[in-house]
Amino acid sequence: MSQIIKKATRESFGEALCELAENNKDIIVLDADLAAATKTGIFKKQYPDRFFDCGIAEENMIGVAAGMASAGKIPVAASFAMFATGRAFEQIRNSVAYPHLNVKIAGSHAGISTGEDGATHQCIEDIAIMRAIPNMTVLNPADHWEMKAATKAAIEYDGPVYIRLGRLAIDSFNDPENYSFELGKGITLHEGNDITVIATGLVVNEALKAVKELEAEGINARLINIHTIKPIDRDIIIKAAKETGRIITVEEHNVIGGLGDAVCEVVSEEFPVKVTKLGVQDRFGYSGPALELLDKFELTQPHIAKAVRDIVKEA
Secondary structure (H helix, E strand, C coil), rough: CCCEEEEHHHHHHHHHHHHHHHHCEEEEEECCCCHHHHCCCCHHHHHHHHEEEEECCCHHHHHHHHHHCCCCCCCEEEEEHHEEEEEEHHHHHHHHHHHCCCCCCEECCCCCCHHCCCCCEEEEHHHHHHHHHCCCCECCCCCHHHHHHHHHHHHHHCEEEECCCCCCEECCCCCCCCCCCCCCEEEEECCCCEEEECCHHHHHHHHHHHHHHHHCCCCCEEEECEEECCCCHHHHHHHHHHHHCCEEEEEEECCCCHHHHHHHHHHHHCCCCCCEEEEEEECCCCCHHHHHHHCCCCCCCHHHHHHHHHHCCCC
């Protein structure tokens, strides 16, 4: 295993853009006056002539990105997830997704781990919003290495992509020497046949720690990392449903419309099993330290482990 890197995925994203832009002159970055926070400022410093600050005007930024894509460029438009998917929904839907333009939308500061910025900035609806739009690919990478690989895949993919970025610095758990990223394909991080835990984004690492804790207790939980919410990996989910019979989903997002509902859609059509959804239980967040909020919303290792134990005991 390589050295663990503790870094926010927003920073990994900014670094990846710079690396990719070195050999791809068509990559253009736009930001809505938040370059220091979204970390597109890393790109701005290295490629100032290919960076455009559109001001606090996400709707206009998406329109500009659509125009650049029409001219053959690969525009990456970044803002806070709340503003990118909320303010600019119509422009994303009608100017980007409808004509299937090659625009990449980066939503930073997603989820309750945005912390002290509070409920107005803690976007817990972005996955639901974006996955409901036809033609849109939705990515939610879990650590530094996965974000870098996902960013590369998004740039190489011809079509609209939404990438979810986190504010909180987290430990990497993937090994870059053995890691392989493929759009639309989930990854089994831990084998087990007692129950399946399916997680996405920042909380994948918490789920990984939980299943290792449970293994020491004799509970063999399978853990699947779903980095691509749309198109979702139906095969890996159906296989898990058939082999373990029970599923828990874990996400830093509203349980309505996110990963949990996406998994439920798959199993209800193919192989119905009980699905328990851990996430933000249809409520708003509030201001506070990110780690304390994650614990308050029961998205940390102890809470995930307890939820698994409770379900296994029901059998």
